Structures are given as C-alpha cells and as structure tokens.
Amino acid sequence: MWLGCTSPIADSLSKSPAISNRIVSLSPNITEVLFALGAGPRVIAVTRFCDYPADALALPKIGGFIDPSFEAIVSQRPDLVIGTKNTAADGVATRLSDAGIAVHLFPMETLADTRSAIQSIATLIGNKKQGDELVTQLDAGLADVAARVQQTQRRRVVVLFGHRPMVIAGPHTFVDELITLAGGINIAAGAKLAYPTWSPEAVAAALPDVIIDTSMGSETVAAADFALQWERWVDIPAVKRKQIVHLADTSLLRPGPRLVQGLLILAKTIHPEAFETK
Template sequence: MLRRAVALMFAFAVTQAHAITVTDDSGASVTLAKPAERVVSLAPHVTELLFAAGGGGRIVGAVTFSDYPKEAQAIPRVGDNKALDLERIVALHPDLIVVWRHGNASRQMDRLHALGVPIYFSEPKHLDDIAASIGKLGALLGTQEQAHASADAFTRDIAQLRARYAQRPRVSVFYQVWDDPLMTLNRDHVFDEVIGLCGGVNVFATEKPRVPTISTEAVLAANPEAIVTSTPGATQPDRQLPGLERWKRWTSMTAVARGNLFGIDGDLINRPTPRLASGAEALCRDLEVARGRRGK
C-alpha cells in the first residue's frame, strides 16, 4: 500500500511538473495536464491563430467562416457565432475549447463550462496581444517553436510599418463598420491602433461603447480627411457589406472632395490575426494617398 501511495504521489508530481498554465484574454488561468491534441475553435479568428501557432492539424471542430488558411475549410463545423451545436462538440471529445468572449452566447458558454473541458477565451484588443495570443496557444499546444516564429514575424511586420508611417503628417479617419445603423469603432478596438500606426487619427476614438452607433450629422461635423470601410474578402457575408456611395452626396466633406473613400478586404482588417499586418499595410498606403492629395 505504501509503495503504491508513493508511486501515485510521484505520478501526480510529474503531472503537476509538466502542467501547462497560461492566462487567457479574460484574465483567467487555463491549465492543461499535457499539450492539447483535440481543439475546438469557436471563432474564425481563433482558427487562424491556432494555425499560426502550429496547431491547425489539431483542430477537430470549427465554426462557420473559419476559412483561412485553405486547410481550415475542411474542418467539421460545429455552428456559428449565433448558435453552437453542443452535442457535436461533445462528440468530438475536445481537450481544449477556444472561444471568442463577446462572439459566443453567454448561455451556451455556461453549458460549455459544464462539460468540464478547459476553455480559453480569445479576444486580442491590441496588436501586441495578437503575438502574445499566438505564443500562449503555442504553449497549450506544445508547438512553441512555430508559435514563436509566427509571433515574431507579425511583430516585425508591425514594427516596420510603425517606423515608416507613424510619424507621417496626421490624417483624420472615419472607419465605417456598418451603414444601417451607422456604426464605427472607438479607441478600445485593435483597428484604432492600426489607424494610429499608419499616422491616422480616429475621429470617433472617444465615443462609447466599443462599437458606437453615430449619426450622419456627427460624421459631417467631424469632417474626416479619409473614410475607410471593409469590403468582402474570401468570407462572403450574409448580406452586402456597407459601401461608401452614401457619402458622395456630401461634396463639401474633405474625404469626398478629395476622393479619399477607401475599401480594404474585410478579412484583413476585421480579424485580430497575423493577417492584420497586411490590412495595416493596405491602410497605410491609402492614407499616404490621402496625404498626396492635399493642396490639389
């Protein structure tokens, strides 16, 4: 009995010594006894982060629009951001579930917690958080080497853009998220940081909440030098993304008068993943075009 007890204590000590613990984006600790081998991703950006971290081959279930990289399109679907197929998730026997804190319904989150499977909440709010998220997911997957390489590449790309554009003359920017109702982003969203690194200024940075609804009159009063929105990328939405045609009637607004109405692939600017560096590069180029149109 004593020998068996000692053996069990030793086994427990080894397990504890090799346990993996990280802090997710909600501030909670996530602990795994060993690297995850069967992961369910409950947001498209999560799927991209898992692939970047070297764990694409371990994703056994994902939600609709998890379409990047191409290999992600073959992963079995377990619902979308509105409804999850909880029975199918259980049937996949995951040892880690990665969710989008504000994209998945709280009632379903409660049911997921009841499964007893470790849950990692993912919602990067800053550019540095994207690299950190890749590293943390890599730790949970045991794929640290690839994760660190991906995180370092993203950090390097962002640093290069910041060095090139952040000190350029300021360009006031209105980012249109949606047109009916008219919506934008405040300074608490990662894309506000992208605007800043390109030398832009978000004209609605101080609005509340994080995705505030505004009026046409507010945009006219702000008189932005550039208006930017997302355009359909590989992800085709349920309905047409908002366009910028509505603003062309306001010919006295600076952005319209100078032709500074820009659309960028939504897949590159709406997901907090390494591809945001490509979206940032596109925005930086557009704002440089806006600077070139001054005085003409």
C-alpha cells in the same frame, strides 16, 4: 511595438489535457492563430466564418461566432476548446466545462491582448517556441509598416463595420491602434464605446479625410454606390479627395497572425503616396 503588453486573463473553465490532439476553435482569428502556430492538423472543427487558411474551409462546422452549438461541439469529442471572450462564447463555455471539456477564452480586443493571447495559446498547446517566433514576426512587420508613414501628415480616418446601423471603430480596439500605426487619426477615438453607432451626419460633421467601409455579407455595398452615399456632403475632405473606399479583406477585421497584412492595406489606403514607387 505593442507597448504595455500584459498577459490576458483567459477564462480557463477546466483543466487542459497535457497534449491536445482534438481542438475546436470558436472564432476565425483563433483558427488563424492555431494554424499559424503549426497546430492545424490538430484542429477538428471551426465556425462557419473560419475561411482562412484554406484548409479550415474543409473542417466540420460548429455554428457561428455568436451562435456556437453546444451539441455540435460535443459531437466532435474535443479535448480542448479555444475561443475569444464574448457573451455567446461565455454561455457555451460554461456548459462545455460542466461536461468535462477543457475550455479557454481569451480577450483579443487590442493589440496587447492579441500578442499575449498568441503566446498563451502557444504555451497551452505545447508550441511555445512557435508563439514567440510569431509574435516577434508581428512586432517587426508592424514596425516596418509604421515606419513607412512616420513622416506623413496624419489624416482623419473613420472605419465602418456596418451600415444598418452604422457601427464604427472606437477607442481601445485593435482597429483604432492600426489606424494610428497607419498614420491616421481615428475620428471616434474620443467615443465612450469601443464600437459606437454613429449617424452619417455625425461622421460627416467630423470631417474625415478618409472613409473606409469594411462591411461584409448582407451589408456589402458596391464601392461606387457606397461613395455616392456621401456625395451630398461636399465639404467632407474624403469626398473632395475621393478617398471613400471599400476594403473587403478579413485581415482588417481579425486580430491575429495577419495583422501586418491588415496594417499594410490600411496604410496604403490612408497614405498611398508613401508607397509609390519612385
């Protein structure tokens, strides 16, 4: 299913212990991967955004995804820290490595990245079999959902991550790939950036059939209010078809074990007719 998969080049800044019993996660999707691999009991701290599974909510917090605290991490006495590649993680990872703590950062921007990261993390923590099984389950689940919409007419889709500014899913991202698997065409597939900023006018000019808002937190807008924002563009197919939707499910935002759930939600939103009970 995930074609062209290669092993990601993870930043391994120091040697990992033979068996890691005190693991700190630097991102929500890494937390989900660790629990899905059966390593939940070994996870000792997570970010304040790690809300799935429920057991993660009770764990000590080491800051956020973009502002992890070096001091908070060290205070937990971890023997392994795992995160995703981003500027904030790179900075704290260097300091942790200098302190003698094993750190591994994985790129997880695409489905291929995610697949390889899961397998690499599984091997790293001694749960290779669970990693292989999880990837096999993901492959089968994604293929099953994609098959449901294979015969549908593709619809033009835009997925928004925020309003101020309006950030949307661009090319070479897992969301772009999910749109394709869900029977859609990403209107920003030709953009130069992975997460470009567009004006509402630019989105309207692209004539999307479906507008999907995934914004959360302070930028969350009531579904009815969000739909009203687009009413002035009466020629947008999404407005005519009343296909302006707010989806507040984190599985759409995290490349990890719940990708199948995210794809199913996306496919049902883009092609509800493919899932109607006959």
